[in-house]
Amino acid sequence: MADPAGRDAARQPEIEAVFERILVERRIDLVHVHHLLGLPLSLPAIAGAHGVPVVAQLHDFFLVCHRYTLMNQHGRFCDVVDRGEEQCDGCLATTEGRPAGAKARRDGFVARMLGSVDAFVTSTPATADYVRAFYPEATARVAVIEMVDAAPAALPPPDAAGTGTPDPRRPMRVAVLGNVVDHKGARTLLELVRITEGEGFVFEVFGYVETYLVTAFEAQAGERLILRGGYTREEVPALLAGCDVSLHLSLWPETYMISLTEAWRAGLIPIVTDLGAPGERVSDGVDGLKVPPGESGAVRQALRRLAHDPGLVAGLRANIAEKSFPSVAGHAGQMAALYRDLIAARPAPHPGPGEPSGPFTLSAVDLGFRLNHPDWTDPAIVWDGTEDTSAITAALPPATAALPERVLAPSEPGLSWEIADLVVDGQRLPGRIGACAACDSLSLRGWIWRPEAGRPVGTWLRLRSGSATLFVAALPERRPDLAGRFGTGRAEQAGFAAQLRMADLPGGPYAIDLLQVFSDHLAVAREIAYVTAPGFPAPGPVTPWRVGLPMPEGAIRRGAGPARVAAHGLPVIAGVPVARQGGITRLVVELPGGMHRGPAVLVLEGEAGTAWTRAVWHDADGTDRIGVEGQIRDIPPGSYRVGVLIGDETGADLHETGTTLFVAPTARPCLVAAEPPPALRRPWIKRVRSRPSLDAVTVGEASPLLGTPVTVSGWAFTPGRGRPLAWIARWGTGHGRRFMIAESFARQDVAAHLEDDDALTAGFEIQLPLAALRDGSLRVFQVYERGAVALPDFPRHVLGMVPG
16 A cells, blocks of 8 residues: 655545545454555554554654664764754755755654554664654553564574684684665775775675675675675575674664574674664673774774684673574564553444444544645645634735835746645645635745846735735745756745635635735736635534435435525535535535424435535524535535435434535536536637647546546637636537536746737646547537637547547
8 A cells, every 4th residue: 555656745635545444344453553654644643533553663763754764964873862953954955855844844743643653562672762752742652572583593503603712723704694785884894894804804795785885895805705695584594604703784773683683593793883772682792792883993893802802702602592582472472462452451443233434534634634735845835734824914014015016917028927836725736726715724835936026025915806905925935946947046036835814814706916025116916826715614623525325315304494505615617616526615504494403414415426424503693504614535526416404313304405516526626517608608609720738638537427537738828819717628419418617727837938918827627528539529618708719629639648
């Protein structure tokens, strides 16, 4: 289930849903997390929310840093517990190009996640102590259960290991067990081979040498450095039988080191770096020798001691011969005992027979992890919580308001702007979005660049509606990527970011203008985005929409008095409210007076199926109302009738609202309707044979709404018809005819390229049915301010780019 592309994910709803399904359907009693590499960091919290005990095995320090060996940009151990945030930022920026604050953001997320961990399993106490020193919030119990090697080797016969006095006539054979990489001390070994020339030491490397080190090792290979290559565990006793000493020169604090156990089993004297578990396991001068990490001179001195002190060697070997090691049975017994204790202390509450087990929509967002982007390293993340929103004001500062405005034409030479990221209610929307509706919060991040302008004094967003004009101060954001794009370091200062709390906005649609403040004027880029605010507070907590009905059909009494959707916080296309996948559906429904206040449920019914979510009662102006704050996820796309179920002891009454709600197939708002939209209700539509510019054509998974969908994105523009407003696709015949409506969105780069301000909204992304593309029945229209145009060649161009 691990996703290499998601190695930096704090949360991933898709994987969280799969994980939740496994927990519930397999009736999991305990989760043992060996590693979260390639998985979202939120998974233990998902298990904890289901009441499932969680064990976290500390194989390395991934919880502390995603550079889990704790090696810094200089290739040395970073004692991160005693480091500052700035040093972490410098390391990650240098080695991986991570933005400032990324490590702190990850730390904050993991600290909260660790509240769901019931026990840490570690091979040595120091490993858990280090993790708990970094995260004092982690209160999980610590179980020290020593690791075992998979196939323990028997101790070699005494004459093989040479348990007596070293033979001065033969060289001391030094084993290096395990793959050779930098963090295992590869370069310390190379330097050691060089400085011990002529001293009678032979180094035998058992393991693969990483590609980038092969040349250096082969250059020194010969009688004194023998590269044995890879091996199996069964071969270890025979391979080590002729060796005297083993080297374990890791530069990072390993959490156990199985090769140390293998060396002891074979009767070898280990020399280990005094760091991490090896330094904890070895008693210097008793069962091995310890040296500082990265110090080849210290290793040479240790080898010389062994070569010239027979008494030391004899004592070490005698002590090693008396050592005992954990067995597989013992290890398994300790682990089983821990499992039993945790399960007994907190049994997982599995669903009973006949109880619904779905809909598997729990996510990190539901658990209060308020990230506006799932990737903890992405510079799109500006805030992790909801308290750092930008203040909304009714006016600009007087000095700024007094400046003359200069409206920037989208096609102005040199001008370039873009909304690079739009995050609505904690969900990052894909690509460019023309308009959106937000219930809780709106975060946007972008840039505006004018080469002839100086550095702006400040940046503001202006929100215009029919009844109000409001202002939001944006934060400056450094954008090093723009320096390369525009060929000057000044462009780094072109970025901005802002977050709005929607409760601070009166309800209604808003056009967002971008204002840059200079000493002598106010530069205005108009209508960079559009947003609709609900204008009423959340009726209750966020609840998931569930597929199906909350009770058997026979228990539902249809035909009860009608209800009315009094308000909603959804985008509207062609008069129909649209809910997008992953988005919040905020609705308030007014019910007939004098209602019995039983359990309330909002219900969706349509050709694609049914869905429901729990509602809460509240009073408003003496009327009976229920409200929902539901999150759409994995609900089949299509049109649904909105109704309300009010339960009692014998069943529930269904109150129809007469409102239709459309569930979009993706996170992008769109509408599929059976009736032609007004733009196509005309006797003649001009045909335009222009070729669209297509950015991407992808084929998705089949659904009842479109069959196999083809997602097409790009831009197209016909001069002289005003600005593009929307796209319409038509397919089918008779009662099976359908219309897909998708809104246009801003592409300032297109307006600049075409030198036409009307081309600002030439961008599009639309889903088309593959079957209609192939059978030739698909027709595509682009709607402008001055009417629609037909694009007869559009399907042919798209079909030519369909994979396969």
